[in-house]
Amino acid sequence: MTQPDPAPVGTGVPTGGRGYAIGYLEDVDDSPEIIEYIARIESTFEPYGGEWLVHGSTPDVVEGELPGAVVIIGFPSVAAARAWYGSPAYQEILALRSDHSRSVIALLSGVPDGYRAADTIAKLQAGH
Template sequence: MSTPTTTPLDPPRPGYAIGYLTDVEVNDELVEYMVSVEETMREFGGRWLVHGTTPEYREGDLTGDIVIIGFPDIDSTRGWYESDAYQAVIELRTRNSRSHIALLEGVPPTYSTRDTIAGLTG
């Protein structure tokens, strides 16, 4: 699926870091990671949207927890994930859980499915 094109006049698109964690072992290292990750997010405008929430299933199922961090834009999201500060603490998470992490660009507030449909069909 293609991403709708943007112009300089379009409102900014938020960025998101989404984590899906399973086999989480809560211990001192994981607590240290949680404190540290929050500190690393501040510089990039990150804020918790969802933290360690187990989904309420409607279709399918997941066996872990979901974390979503919102950023002002995708460049801030990438900057945070690739920062020296965050890279220095990732191992605290990976030693104590199995995780899948994705960085996503959101849609602007004025987005409509018509935008995507036009890109697909036109």
């Protein structure tokens, strides 16, 4: 069993559930490089337990602004997501995307199974 990842400072929210790679992409060129990136990316994340959750969907934004498309790849843990992102296989294709789009990529940890926000509130209140 893996240990939970540490919570972000000050949140008190436990982590240690699944990991996620989330991409926000704008101005994606319809170039041969982007086509090659799409053709090759799955083989880079599958060895780390990665799977598509969202691929290139345009969000239905109900608050604020979020232009472009969203990509979410799920992993067994954020450690697996970090290992994938830093892997030689992914680093080899990264420029195919980054040179042909504007993008922000973030890795984050989900909460453990059975998580309830009320438990976090109780811990925060007990500490004050």
